[in-house]
Amino acid sequence: MNQIRTLYQQGDTIIAPASLVGGGVAVIRASGPACNAIVQALGVNPHTLTSRMATLKTLRDNEDAIDHVLLLTFPSPHSFTGEDVLEIHTHGSPAVVEKIIDLAIKTVPQVRLAEAGEFSRRAVSNGKMDLTQAEGLADLIAANTEAQRKQALTQMEGALGERFENWRKNLIHLLAQVEAGIDFPDEELEILADPALTKALLGLIEDLNLALAERAGERIRTGIRLAIVGEPNAGKSTLLNALAQADIAITSPIAGTTRDIVTKQLNIGGYPVEIADTAGLRDETSDVIEAEGIKRARKQAAQADIIIWVHPLHKAPPRLLPGATAKTLSHYPWLTLGLPASYPSLVLLSKADQNPTSNPPKYIEIEDKKVPTLPIDLTDSTAHPRLLAALIPLLQNVAENSQKSALLTRARHRKAVEETLAALARAHVLITKSQSNTMGSMSELVAEELRQAAENLGQVTGRTDTESVLDEVFSTFCIGK
Ligand SMILES: Nc1nc2c(ncn2[C@@H]2O[C@H](COP(=O)(O)OP(=O)(O)OP(=O)(O)O)[C@@H](O)[C@H]2O)c(=O)[nH]1
Ligand SMILES: [Mg+2]
Known part of the structure; x- marks a missing residue:
């Protein structure tokens, strides 16, 4: 505690908006030895405040009222940073926030605008939390899912x-x-x-x-990587659009429509997912741009946590349909896509509407792996919930231990x-x-x-x-x- 006192005596006092512009209420936060001086500079006697209790006050620039605010003080060392901390809850106007911060900086020596991350940095320096906790705090503020x-x-x-x-x-x-x-x-x-x-x-x-x-910890933080792969014209971009419920990628009946990787961040069942639609995989193309797209698609697949293979149901070899044996299934054309080290987690048998009478296989065997299938019409409005239901268990699988231990x-x-x-x-x-x-x-x-x-x-x-x-x-x- 003595150490905290010393630090607190020596440091500058920092001040910054703690909330984003545009809400009904804005919060300004200050940390350092001059918090009481700031209160005074804003026309309030600090002795009229009780620690950790909100008090309604009118802030003034000399005689001019600035705003009616709530003031909260957290004396050192029992504060977020370990130093004296002041919170000012104002009405959420940029003019009010700016006026208060300007006045504090102008009137009180040693008060300055905080640098990025400086409040957390002071909390770490003063032993209030360790670096991983500060990172956790930053991640919590940035959490989307x-x-x-x-x-x-x-x-x-x-x-x-x-x-x-x-x-x-x-x-x-x-x-x-x-x-x-x-x-x-x-x-x-x-x-x-x-x-x-x-x-x-x-x-x-x-x-x-x-x-x-x-790997789950890093994946949850930055997004689980899901790659959509398959032959040209299989319906990959249609799948991306169906998942995003938006017209993100160009789709067309022309084989070789997508060349670049088209990505979209989505929240699927609470999991952050980065979905990548890729160029259709085929070996015989004389188009150099398509060939580059295919190269990129293979690289994307190699780095993905989850691969979805889109393959039109009607292109399934007839022997795959009822009565197929595991041996015939293993010849399904995954192996021709040129992704030797990767396996799909799900085979989407697209264009099921074009082959309504068939009885598709429940799974497809690729080498010794049994990969589940989902026959689907990607252009139908019921596709979205069915896709989510199929994807969520795969995401859960990747994120498996993230709740169990500190990753x-x-x-x-x-x-x-x-x-x-x-x-x-x-x-x-x-x-x-x-x-x-x-x-x-x-x-x-x-x-x-x-x-x-x-x-x-x-x-x-x-x-x-x-x-x-x-x-x-x-x-x-x-x-x-
Ligand atoms: N009827 C029907 N049409 C589909 C289905 N899925 C895709 N299509 C159509 O098939 C065509 C090709 O779809 P895309 O999504 O562009 O195919 P892709 O796999 O992205 O093709 P490339 O980018 O060329 O590799 C488009 O005309 C889609 O509308 C489906 O489930 N049913
Ligand atoms: Mg495409």
Whole structure:
């Protein structure tokens, strides 16, 4: 708290609109030592306010009334930033907001306009939240869908930070053991040879690898990538338009209509989805632009979380219809599309209206995978709800663990885990070498790698105080007894 006081004494006071222009009410927020001075400058005696209670006041520029507002004060350290915070709830007019902010800056020394993210930055500096929580807050403010809101809230509440902090504590525990070997050279080899040490190290490596394998967190944050692929003229762009319920992509009976990737962000059942309509896939084209489109389509499919394959029902080989065996089904022309490493999650059998008598297969077997089908007339108004019903389980599948655990949500988190894993792998090699006892003392080198790993993890939350954690660990540690 003393530390917060010191910071608070020294800093500038920042002020900025906290709400977007255009609502009935606008909120201005200030943070720093001059909050009371701002209240005074606006013609109100700060002593007439009660902390954390809204008080109705008339703000004035000398004798001129500016607006009737609610004033709220949050004295340090019990505020969002840890500093004194002032909130002014005005009527939502840009003129009022501008007037108040101008007057505060003009009248009170050391008051200035806040920079982007500066309130959250101060909250992190003053230990009110860690970096992952600040990111969670930013994501919550930007959340467009229910899945994004839930994930951001979990992160803002500290679940991801806690996950990183646990990994870091485990790591520092290992570091403490290895450092003990440096302090007690007689026992060094014994310590490094302890199977419990290697087991703990490998356990941590496994945990981190599992976390890297979960892609749902980043997908929920930025959008699940869904690619629509198929032969030319299959109905891909019609599908995009049906999903978006808008005329986004050009459709025509001419094969090869779409060349560029056409994308659209949609909220489907609470999940953020980036849908990409692509050029029809065929090998024989002399058109260089179409060929480039096909190349891009294949790349898009390779990066997608979900692939929807659109194939006209009437183009299904007759032997696929009733009585088809798994063997004949496996020859369905997916394999001719040139997407060797990708599989569709759903086959939309389009133009079902043009083949009303057929009895389409429930699934199509591609190599050893059974892919469900949906026969559909994409031009019919009932297509939209049927498409949503088919897509939502696929999205749920991608987002599966996002509600269960605190997932990595940004490339920054992923990079830190990758770098941690690299350092841990080096530490493991060193430990193994020391066990064969050919190189003499290894503890210093192992300790250095573990320290590096702990630092990488600490950067994610902003906590890199290895020494204080080591002190804590050593205080309960018995070595050399
Ligand atoms: N009757 C019927 N017509 C459809 C259906 N789906 C698409 N069409 C028509 O088929 C034609 C081709 O549709 P598009 O959506 O342009 O096909 P595409 O797969 O995007 O074609 P390319 O961009 O050339 O690869 C258009 O005239 C659509 O109106 C459907 O389910 N039923
Ligand atoms: Mg198209």
